[in-house]
Amino acid sequence: MMTSSLQSWPEPIVRVQALSESGIPRIPERFVRPPSERPSPIPNFAPQDPDRTRDGINIPIIDLAGIMSSADGSTLLLERISYACREWGFFQVVNHGVSEELMGAAREAWREFFRLPVEAKQEYANNPSTYEGYGSRIGVEREATLDWSDYFFLYYSPRSARNPSKWPAIPLSCRELISEYGKEVTELCGRLLSLISRSLGFEGDYFERAFGGEEFGACLRANFYPKCPQPDLTLGLSAHSDPGFLTFLLPDPHVAGLQVRQGDQWVTVEPIPNAFIVNLGDQMQVVTNAIYRSVEHRVIVNSAKERVSLAFFYNPKSDLLIQPAEELVTEDRPALYSPMTYEEYRTYIRTKGPRGKSQLQSLMRLPTKKLTP
Ligand code: OGA
Numbered sequence: 001m002m003t004s005s006l007q008s009w010p011e012p013i014v015r016v017q018a019l020s021e022s023g024i025p026r027i028p029e030r031f032v033r034p035p036s037e038r039p040s041p042i043p044n045f046a047p048q049d050p051d052r053t054r055d056g057i058n059i060p061i062i063d064l065a066g067i068m069s070s071a072d073g074s075t076l077l078l079e080r081i082s083y084a085c086r087e088w089g090f091f092q093v094v095n096h097g098v099s100e101e102l103m104g105a106a107r108e109a110w111r112e113f114f115r116l117p118v119e120a121k122q123e124y125a126n127n128p129s130t131y132e133g134y135g136s137r138i139g140v141e142r143e144a145t146l147d148w149s150d151y152f153f154l155y156y157s158p159r160s161a162r163n164p165s166k167w168p169a170i171p172l173s174c175r176e177l178i179s180e181y182g183k184e185v186t187e188l189c190g191r192l193l194s195l196i197s198r199s200l201g202f203e204g205d206y207f208e209r210a211f212g213g214e215e216f217g218a219c220l221r222a223n224f225y226p227k228c229p230q231p232d233l234t235l236g237l238s239a240h241s242d243p244g245f246l247t248f249l250l251p252d253p254h255v256a257g258l259q260v261r262q263g264d265q266w267v268t269v270e271p272i273p274n275a276f277i278v279n280l281g282d283q284m285q286v287v288t289n290a291i292y293r294s295v296e297h298r299v300i301v302n303s304a305k306e307r308v309s310l311a312f313f314y315n316p317k318s319d320l321l322i323q324p325a326e327e328l329v330t331e332d333r334p335a336l337y338s339p340m341t342y343e344e345y346r347t348y349i350r351t352k353g354p355r356g357k358s359q360l361q362s363l364m365r366l367p368t369k370k371l372t373p
């Protein structure tokens with residue numbers, strides 16, 4: 001039964017950090033991906049010159065300077081947002097108003113946490129019923145290929161789901177930093193969501209209301225990608241799209257790793273200092289009836305440097321029915337998805353683990369009318 005299978009992991013958990021630190025020259029078979037899913041070799045894999053992009057293309061940049069003071073934002077900005085959401089599903093946001101000092105402090109606190117000995121982190125070991133705590137896999141499928149990463153997952157919103165006693169007690173500043181960082185990122189999320197609503201001609205609060213307003217969910221996953229002796233055989237995080245509506249990623253400024261799908265290419269994101277990498281999740285694709293897209297992404301690892309990233313996920317209130325906005329459904333463009341609560345959607349994903357965009361595709365409606373005469 002699904003509920004019982006979600007209470008515990010199907011196999012003993014192996015901490016990737018422990019594997020990495022053991023100095024093994026080869027990765028265990030469980031981490032080896034089939035050839036079609038392996039990353040292609042990356043030239044010059046090292047901290048990058050910020051003015052150069054490795055692939056010659058990079059995800060769009062959205063500059064929020066100026067709109068922070070005026071409530072409405074310029075048409076040009078809305079057009080850029082629309083372009084980024086239609087064509088990429090990903091962008092970097094600069095001049096976003098979140099304190100750079102706070103961003104750095106939050107990231108370094110998590111780096112410190114992951115540097116603790118594995119035994120010290122074991123007391124936060126998670127299980128698949130809530131995922132809260134220290135984990136090393138997503139999905140409960142037996143014999144699934146595993147990703148080269150460990151993580152810490154926690155709930156920030158709604159208030160009723162927040163339980164700081166389950167957050168790391170070491171480093172000492174960690175809980176307070178999570179609270180402050182969460183508050184600022186959540187404010188930014190509200191501002192961006194309003195711009196995204198307006199970029200489609202809606203009132204500023206349209207999507208916020210569609211996703212449950214004050215009661216929407218927010219959770220943080222701190223990702224830790226240890227050094228890997230055979231980085232070309234595995235992935236730090238396999239290809240997936242995020243299930244919620246928006247994700248704010250604070251990447252490691254020293255080590256690249258995130259790749260975004262653009263057609264049949266994987267584009268390596270070059271992080272801009274102090275920017276957030278924002279991406280649209282599956283629920284945004286559903287409510288916009290696929291005018292805006294959630295895009296597949298993955299993480300590659302390397303043998304020289306470990307990498308830390310913080311992903312703040314924003315999700316609809318769990319019992320709301322999410323469906324394409326009426327205004328975006330026309331005769332020419334019928335609703336592509338049937339209504340579903342976020343809770344149902346998430347259970348589905350947590351059972352299967354990351355799988356590209358197959359989850360959303362499986363929710364596609366079958367055409368109701370035959371197109372043949
Ligand atoms: C995620 C994610 C990317 C990264 O946590 O969902 O896509 O660079 N992370 O860690």
Ligand code: NI
Nearest residue numbers: 240241242297
């Ligand atoms: Ni992701």
